[in-house]
Amino acid sequence: MKNNRIIIFDTTLRDGEQCPGASMNLREKLEVARQLARLKVDVIEGGFPVISDGDFHAVQTIAKEIKGPIIAGLARCVPKDIDAAGAAVKPAGKRGRIHVFLATSKIHREFKLGKARDEIIRLAVEGVARAKSLVEDVEFSPEDGSRTEPDFLIEVCKAVVAAGATTVNIPDTVGWAVPEQYGALIAQLHASVREFQTGKAIISVHCHNDLGLAVANSLAAVRAGARQVECTVNGIGERAGNAALEEIVMALKTRAEFFGGYQLGVNTREIVKSSRLVSRMSGLVVQRSKAIVGENAFAHSSGIHQDGILKKRETYEIMDPQEVGWGVTELPLTKHSGRAAVAVRLRHLGFKMTDADVAAIFARFKEIGDKKKFVYDDDLVSLVEGHITEVPETWSLDYLSVTSGSQTVPTATVRMKKPGAKAGESEVLQDASIGDGPVDAVLKAMDRLTRTPGKLMDYSLRAVSQGKDALGEVTVKVDFNDGNLVVGKGASTDIIEASARAYLNAINRHLTAQQEGRRALPQP
Ligand code: KIV
Ligand code: ZN
Numbered sequence: 001m002k003n004n005r006i007i008i009f010d011t012t013l014r015d016g017e018q019c020p021g022a023s024m025n026l027r028e029k030l031e032v033a034r035q036l037a038r039l040k041v042d043v044i045e046g047g048f049p050v051i052s053d054g055d056f057h058a059v060q061t062i063a064k065e066i067k068g069p070i071i072a073g074l075a076r077c078v079p080k081d082i083d084a085a086g087a088a089v090k091p092a093g094k095r096g097r098i099h100v101f102l103a104t105s106k107i108h109r110e111f112k113l114g115k116a117r118d119e120i121i122r123l124a125v126e127g128v129a130r131a132k133s134l135v136e137d138v139e140f141s142p143e144d145g146s147r148t149e150p151d152f153l154i155e156v157c158k159a160v161v162a163a164g165a166t167t168v169n170i171p172d173t174v175g176w177a178v179p180e181q182y183g184a185l186i187a188q189l190h191a192s193v194r195e196f197q198t199g200k201a202i203i204s205v206h207c208h209n210d211l212g213l214a215v216a217n218s219l220a221a222v223r224a225g226a227r228q229v230e231c232t233v234n235g236i237g238e239r240a241g242n243a244a245l246e247e248i249v250m251a252l253k254t255r256a257e258f259f260g261g262y263q264l265g266v267n268t269r270e271i272v273k274s275s276r277l278v279s280r281m282s283g284l285v286v287q288r289s290k291a292i293v294g295e296n297a298f299a300h301s302s303g304i305h306q307d308g309i310l311k312k313r314e315t316y317e318i319m320d321p322q323e324v325g326w327g328v329t330e331l332p333l334t335k336h337s338g339r340a341a342v343a344v345r346l347r348h349l350g351f352k353m354t355d356a357d358v359a360a361i362f363a364r365f366k367e368i369g370d371k372k373k374f375v376y377d378d379d380l381v382s383l384v385e386g387h388i389t390e391v392p393e394t395w396s397l398d399y400l401s402v403t404s405g406s407q408t409v410p411t412a413t414v415r416m417k418k419p420g421a422k423a424g425e426s427e428v429l430q431d432a433s434i435g436d437g438p439v440d441a442v443l444k445a446m447d448r449l450t451r452t453p454g455k456l457m458d459y460s461l462r463a464v465s466q467g468k469d470a471l472g473e474v475t476v477k478v479d480f481n482d483g484n485l486v487v488g489k490g491a492s493t494d495i496i497e498a499s500a501r502a503y504l505n506a507i508n509r510h511l512t513a514q515q516e517g518r519r520a521l522p523q524p
Pocket of ligand 2: 015
């Protein structure tokens with residue numbers, strides 16, 4: 001049976017989020033999931049439900065709220081994981097999928113699991129059968145599949161398909177594969193398992209980018225018979241990341257004649273918006289020259305190229321930038337714009353906001369509108385994202401004053417509030433500090449006030465929109481001496497204030513996580 005569609009399985013919220021420092025709160029995950037639904041991916045892997053209450057709740061909420069895509073939850077081949085994944089995806093009804101995995105390669109069998117081949121098969125079959133008793137749609141992944149002996153991999157595929165798996169994913173877990181060899185492996189599996197030919201089950205691929213080959217390997221696999229590709233927006237993920245969704249989709253679309261003209265459900269015009277949202281929510285900056293979504297992806301600087309483009313765009317552009325969502329801008333708002341206009345623009349940008357959300361964003365909009373002439377869509381998106389990123393405010397910033405200059409010792413005075421013992425009361429504390437620079441002075445004062453000292457591991461600043469009065473958006477990664485990286489974000493027309501807001505956001509996130517007692521990722 002000819003299956004003419006490639007299923008795009010997005011794992012930004014699961015494998016992508018496993019990237020150090022990229023963890024997102026529920027609100028952020030939900031916003032990303034909504035955008036993935038607008039992007040029209042086929043499957044959203046929302047998380048690994050057994051890992052923590054937070055992950056369970058996130059997958060369950062996504063399953064409840066997001067209409068359209070299949071919602072998947074990951075599970076090791078153990079009953080408690082499978083049951084948790086089943087319960088989390090339940091609200092999605094028939095669109096719920098359990099994704100079970102178990103390592104199959106010799107090195108994993110011998111050194112990680114201490115299990116023989118027949119035991120692996122038995123566990124895989126039991127896991128798939130248990131998942132099948134909870135949902136109709138079951139996917140199985142032989143972890144480290146690309147390094148598994150092909151004859152054993154075929155045996156595993158046959159056994160899990162017989163047990164009810166309708167998708168068998170072959171992960172290149174450690175990014176070891178190269179395109180010709182990986183393509184040949186997929187072709188061999190396709191030729192050896194009858195259900196892959198009849199369409200009763202499909203082959204999926206899941207490639208990591210350790211050798212920079214994740215996209216090339218995934219595309220080679222499609223040519224060899226794979227019908228689902230697992231990927232993440234901007235290619236985020238563990239270590240060097242996963243295959244980038246935007247590159248897979250645009251390669252299949254732009255070179256459709258080469259790949260066989262497969263149908264894709266993705267609305268490519270939502271790609272740039274998705275990339276920006278994921279970048280801001282995860283705190284992972286997209287490199288300027290990144291294919292499709294980097295700032296320079298469609299910027300032509302050479303005179304010869306510019307001349308060619310003006311004569312005929314296709315001379316130097318293989319894709320229309322608008323096809324992936326570049327250059328779609330609206331008239332900016334100003335400080336005279338009312339709350340209704342802001343609410344309409346937020347809706348138009350795709351945000352689902354309550355009245356209370358709009359009120360909070362409108363208050364920040366007014367502050368910004370007083371400082372800059374135009375408030376662009378990107379400014380507004382940054383305010384929304386700042387709002388979504390907010391965690392319960394253990395501490396809030398009340399006042400900030402900084403002196404700095406070429407002949408002055410940078411000095412910061414900071415006043416902060418924290419809730420008092422009784423409801424409605426707050427305690428106000430003030431301190432001053434000197435530092436190597438104005439940002440350093442502010443952060444040192446905040447460390448002392450909150451008694452939550454952190455090591456600043458990464459700091460980035462970017463202009464959200466154009467012009468000298470552009471909003472500056474700061475992203476920090478902070479280690480609060482427990483080995484975890486906490487991301488904080490803040491925006492303001494004043495970059496020192498943006499830095500203080502970002503650091504405060506990281507402190508509050510860290511304190512909230514401590515209160516919730518989040519657990520670390522268990523070993524599969
Ligand atoms: O890379 C990997 O092997 C995975 C599996 C859980 C699919 O992420
Ligand atoms: Zn992975």
